[in-house]
Amino acid sequence: MAEQRRLALWLPVGLGLGIAWYFRLRHEPGTPGGLAGAGIAVLGLGWIAWRPYALAPRVFGGGAATLALGFLAAFWATHRQPPLPDLPARATIVTGRIVAVALLPADGPSVRRLDLADAVLDDPLDSGMPPLRRILRVRLRADDPLVPVPGMVVRVRALLRPPAPPSLPGGPDRQRRAYFDGTAGGGMALGRAQALGPVPGASSLEGLRERVSAHILHVLPGAAGGVATAVLTGSAVGMKQADRDAFADAGLAHLLAVAGLHLGIVMGVSVAVVRLLLACSEWVTLYWPCRSIAAIAGLAAGILYVGLTGAHLPALRSLTMAALVVVAMVTGRRALSLRGLAVGAILLLLTGPADLLEAPLQMSLAAVMALAAGAEVTRPLFARLIEQPGWWRRALRHIAHLAQASLLAGGATVPVVMAHFGTLQPWFVLANLLAVPLMAMWVLPLGLLSLLLMPWGAEAMALVPMGWGIGLILDLARMVSGWPAARLAVPAMPGWGLAIWLLGLCWLCLWAGRWRWWGVGPMVLALAVPFLVVRPDLLLSPDGRTVAVRDGAVLRVGPRPGGERLVEDDWRQALALPIAPGGIMTCRDGVCLRDAPAAGCAGMVLLITLVPDDAGCPGVRMLDTLTTWKSGAQAVFLRSGGPLVVSDRDWRGARPWVLAPGQHGMPVLPLAQRE
Known part of the structure; x- marks a missing residue:
């Protein structure tokens, strides 16, 4: 009660x-x-x-x-989603209309990826078929001279692939992600793309983004320019892979992805500037609702910033939450409150239910909930710091606010990072405590000023000092990433373990009485889950051509390590083990691996073969390419009572986003003839 x-x-x-x-x-x-x-x-x-x-x-x-x-x-x-289409297994001619152009990060020449809508496949099997109802993502060749713009119709010969199935049972489900993202699959161009018909001019927003990037890289070449481009245009293609890894190892990767932090800084700076300008007039201060006007101006600046940086889904979610905060400020309600968060979360869950299973929404809701609950508890303490005299108390309050935000937001999202990325950055609190104030007070405000100065060609006045601040953040990321245990690999947390953490966090944050502390127990248990669950001993890839064996503290992959990078990366992340050089073991506890015909079958319980048309051993269960064709990737757990085999189809079941045997989708059938 x-x-x-x-x-x-x-x-x-x-x-x-x-x-x-x-x-x-x-x-x-x-x-x-x-x-x-x-x-x-x-x-x-x-x-x-x-x-x-x-x-x-x-x-x-x-x-x-x-x-x-x-x-x-x-x-x-x-x-209400269209089914995943059956894409051709061989190279085909694709004709489609460009709806988006993305620059992919690369240490060498930048590579462009095209999102094609209404794509038509020109091959004997798909002749006369209607256009695809989903987006095709085609990666152009690095030497392609085409300058693609949205609205352009292009024709290119490409090798297409459907969304990749999970590399292991319970692994990342890229097929489900593609099903709800509206994509059909991807591919790589085998030849140069050809523009068909008149070439439309670049959209005003797309052209503005390219001009801003060119101005930034002209004034700030190198790593500093890459970071500045990332935070002002949403594209980090100018950064080297080593610098991106340093940000990730230091727990600062979120500074490169435009989301809630950047939007909050942009809106906060805009609100403060507009409020200060309005306060310069005594009459305006007395008769105008300056607080509401500043809040609406901040929201407008946030909308422009999200549009300039590409309007990615995490930024759009953050903009939704920011709009609710502005509504609360205009109506005289508390801006950062758990009730406002509840309203925003309801809207996000009803409009995009599948996003609940992805890391961005989980991290956003967990971080904001922890911040709102922490502010609710510590508000009286900070109020006493303001009431008492002394300038140092106000300074202490600001430092405490930053430390609290880094600790609460970072701590609430640690298990989410462990579950989705298999890593733990122990120094993230210290790194964020130093880097976030630099980004909020120095880098982004000067970046916004540079955008205002660009029409007059005076952007260097703001970009140069902005580069100094970026240099400090880069030095901090490189220093922290070099510390001992800067990035620890942890076994992937199962979904039920992450659910325990989130429910415990909700219990701790949403109740107000003493029984809220009951949520700490499940949270502690959830942190131990990755180290308590049993990990598979053998893994067989979805195509049945690669196998991995857990051998102590290493993972042995064969027959050719490095042949399937995506699959091996998923295995390494899920088991938190490095891949050892050399071959794989032949037999272990009655389970044998065969990459060449062999005669011995005595004492064998399970045979995993990479040889097509292998006759196997009579009476012995066999896992081969036919098994993976039917049921996807396989995981084997060695137990005293015999090996336990779990398949991807056993794990995911028969759902609309789970492709049929052989990983084929729905045929693109032609429309019926009118009678």
Whole structure:
């Protein structure tokens, strides 16, 4: 009863649990499942309408209704997506309209990737087929002279591939990500692209972005220019891989990705400048709502900044949350509050349920929730620092605010990073404590000033000192990345372990009473989960051509290490083991690996063969290319009672984003003839 005013904060948690419940199913629920979810939602809401002031309907009826609504949101989002198409296995001619152009980071010449809509495949099997309903992402050759712009129709010979299946059961699901992103797959151009028809001019925004990048790199060549381009245009192609790795190892990779931090700084600086300018007039200060005007001006600056940096999905999510903050400021409500976060989270979950399973949304919601709850608890303490005299108290308050933000936001997202990236940066708090103030007080404000000075050709006045600040951040990232244990590899956390952490974090942050501390127990347990779960002993790739054996503290890959970089990277990240040079072991605990015909079958329990048409051994279970063709990647756990084999199809089940055997999608059938 004492916490009933905070029950509304649990609405997005219920939605998230319903969404997670839907995605954990092994089979599609179909229409009966959707109707059952709708019935539960109606009954729960009806119970609340019948007894609106009773606690039981609000807790149990509301909980059931939010679970069902989350389930229905995921169900609806899944069934309104077009199916993944069956792409040709051989090279084909692709004709499509460019909707986006991306520069891929590379140490050598930059490579452009085209997003093609309404793509038509010109080969004998696909002749006469309708255009694809999904986006094709084609990577051009580095020596291609074409200057692509959105709206251009291009024709290119390319080798296409569907979204890659998981490299191991429970691994990153790129097929599900592509299914909800609206992409059909990708490929690499084998020849030079050809523009068809009149070439449209670059869009005003695209051209502006390119001109801004050119001005920045002219004034700030090298690594400093790459960082400046990343934070002002959203493209980090000017940075070397070594510098990007240094940022990642120091826990500062988020400084290169335009998201909530950058948007908050841009909007905060804009609000402060507009408020200061309005305060210069006594009449305006007395008669105009300066606070609301400054907040709206900050939102406008944020919208322009998101558009300039490419309007990526994380930035759009952050802009949604920022718009809610501005609405709270204009209406006189508290800007940073858990109720505002709950409203924003509900909007994000209902509009993009599948994003709940991805790292950006999980990190954003966990960090903002920890910041809002921490501000709620420490607000009286900081208020006392302001009330007491002494300039040093105000300085101490600002330092404490920065330390609190780095500790809370970074600590809340540590398990998310462990689950999705398999790494842990122990020095991230110290690195962010120094780098974030530099970015907020020095780098980005000067970057915004340089954008205002570019029309007059005076951008160097701001870009040069901006480069000094970027140099300090670069030196800090390189120094911290060189410290002992700067980046630790940890075994990938399973999904249920991450769910335990997030639920414990919600319990700690959303309640106000002493029982909120009960959430610390599950959080501690979740941190130990990666080191307690049993890791597979053998892994077989989705195409059945590469196998890995866990041999002590190393991972042995064969028959040719380095042949499948993506698969091997996933294996190394999931098991937190380096790949050892040399061959793989032949037999272990009755499980044998065969990359050439062999005669001995005595004592063999399981045979993993990389040889097509291998006859195998009578009475011995065999994993080969046919097995992976049917059920995807394989993981083998060696136990005393015999080996346990888990396949990717066992793990994911039969869902719309799981491609059929052989990793083929839905045929692109022609339209029926009109009668």
